[in-house]
Amino acid sequence: MTPSLFQPAPPSAPRANNRGVLSAAANGLDTFITHHGGDLDRVFGHAGIDPEQLRHPTLSLGLPNYCQVLEEAARQTGCDNFGLRYGEQFQPQALGLLGYVGLCSGTLEEALINFSEAFPFHQHSTLIQLVDQGECYRFDYQVRHGAILERRQDAELTMGMAMNLVRHVLGPKWAPREVLFEHSRPQDWQEHRAVFDAPVRFDQACNSLLIPKRELTGKTMPGHDPVLLMLVKDAIRQLGEADTGPDLLECTRQLIRTLLHHGEPVLEQIAEGLNLTDSALQRKLRDFGLSFSQVVDQVRQDLALQYLRQQTMSISQLAPLLGYSETSAFSRAFKRWFGVSPRQWRQTPIN
Known part of the structure; x- marks a missing residue:
C-alpha cells in the first residue's frame, strides 16, 4: 500500500464526493494514451475531462465523461481494443480504495465479495453483483446510465480489472471459465480470447466473468491486513456518507x-x-x-x-x-x- 493513501488531502485539493466514478479508475490513463500515440489535450478535451482531476483518486469524474474518454482514446489512437489493453495491465492497487478493499481481505473469495460490495461507492449508475451459480461465481457488470450509449471500452477495461484481482493471487496464467460481453463482436475479437485465455461471447445480456469456486478455495490474499481492511472500509463508507444527495x-x-x-x-x-x-x-x-x-x-x-x-x-x-x-x-x-x-x-x- 502506498503511504499516501490515507494522508489528508492538501487544502487545495477538491472535496471527495462521488457522483460518477472515482478518478482512481483512470490511474495511468494519460500515460497509456500517450504510449499509444494519442493526443492528450484532444482526447480529454473532447470528453470534457480536466486532466488535473486525475491527480485526486477520490475525486469524482462524470461517468458519461469517463466512458467517453475511453471511446475517444480508442478512436484517436487507432487501437480498437484500447479498453481491453488498458484493463489487461491495470493492477488492483492502482484502483485506490476499491483495489485495497480486495487486496487487504483475508481470502480471494472474500476479496471478490468485498470488491463487489464496495464497487457502488466507487462508481454510480452501475449494476455490479457477484452471483453464486453453484460451481462458479458470476461477476456481473453493466453501466446503467441513460446518457451513455457507447460503453464497450469501459466494459472490457472492467472485466480486465476483475480478472487481475484474481490473477494477483492465482498467477498471470489463471483464466476464467468464460467471459461475456453485452456489445457486439469487434473486428479483432481474437485478442479478447488471448487476453482472457478463455471462451469469449458477445451480444450477451450483461458483461460477466465466470470464476470457478474450486479455484478460490483456501487461497489467502498475500497482503491480508485486517486492520488496514477496516480502515479502507471506513474510508469507503465515509465517501458514501459524503454523497448526501442527488447531483x-x-x-x-x-x-x-x-x-x-x-x-x-x-x-x-x-x-x-x-x-x-x-x-x-x-x-x-x-x-x-x-x-x-x-x-x-x-x-x-x-x-x-x-x-x-x-x-x-x-x-x-x-x-x-x-x-x-x-x-x-x-x-x-x-x-x-x-x-x-x-x-x-x-x-x-x-x-
Missing part, C-alpha cells in the same frame, strides 16, 4: 435527455420533474455558472456527437431525438457549436 446538475441533464425527443425542453417542465419552482432551478443552475438554455445546449451537443458516431442513423433521423422539429434547425445549431455541419463532422476521418 442537481446531473439530474437536470438526465431529465432533459429523457424529454428531448418530445421537443424543445421547457424550464417549467424540468423544474416540476425535480420538485422545484422555476426560479429555484434557475438559481441553483446559476450556482454552477450556467443558465437553463446552456444546460440544454450541453446535453444536445453531447448526444449529437454520440448519435453521429452511430453510422446507422441519418442526420434527419437524429434531429428529432435532440428535440428539433426540423433538420435545418439542428444543422444550424451544430454549426454554431462546432463550426462545421453534422455531415462534414461525420466525414472527418478522426471523428
Whole structure:
C-alpha cells in the first residue's frame, strides 16, 4: 500500500464526493494514451475531462465523461481494443480504495465479495453483483446510465480489472471459465480470447466473468491486513456518507435527455420533474455558472456527437431525438457549436 493513501488531502485539493466514478479508475490513463500515440489535450478535451482531476483518486469524474474518454482514446489512437489493453495491465492497487478493499481481505473469495460490495461507492449508475451459480461465481457488470450509449471500452477495461484481482493471487496464467460481453463482436475479437485465455461471447445480456469456486478455495490474499481492511472500509463508507444527495446538475441533464425527443425542453417542465419552482432551478443552475438554455445546449451537443458516431442513423433521423422539429434547425445549431455541419463532422476521418 502506498503511504499516501490515507494522508489528508492538501487544502487545495477538491472535496471527495462521488457522483460518477472515482478518478482512481483512470490511474495511468494519460500515460497509456500517450504510449499509444494519442493526443492528450484532444482526447480529454473532447470528453470534457480536466486532466488535473486525475491527480485526486477520490475525486469524482462524470461517468458519461469517463466512458467517453475511453471511446475517444480508442478512436484517436487507432487501437480498437484500447479498453481491453488498458484493463489487461491495470493492477488492483492502482484502483485506490476499491483495489485495497480486495487486496487487504483475508481470502480471494472474500476479496471478490468485498470488491463487489464496495464497487457502488466507487462508481454510480452501475449494476455490479457477484452471483453464486453453484460451481462458479458470476461477476456481473453493466453501466446503467441513460446518457451513455457507447460503453464497450469501459466494459472490457472492467472485466480486465476483475480478472487481475484474481490473477494477483492465482498467477498471470489463471483464466476464467468464460467471459461475456453485452456489445457486439469487434473486428479483432481474437485478442479478447488471448487476453482472457478463455471462451469469449458477445451480444450477451450483461458483461460477466465466470470464476470457478474450486479455484478460490483456501487461497489467502498475500497482503491480508485486517486492520488496514477496516480502515479502507471506513474510508469507503465515509465517501458514501459524503454523497448526501442527488447531483442537481446531473439530474437536470438526465431529465432533459429523457424529454428531448418530445421537443424543445421547457424550464417549467424540468423544474416540476425535480420538485422545484422555476426560479429555484434557475438559481441553483446559476450556482454552477450556467443558465437553463446552456444546460440544454450541453446535453444536445453531447448526444449529437454520440448519435453521429452511430453510422446507422441519418442526420434527419437524429434531429428529432435532440428535440428539433426540423433538420435545418439542428444543422444550424451544430454549426454554431462546432463550426462545421453534422455531415462534414461525420466525414472527418478522426471523428
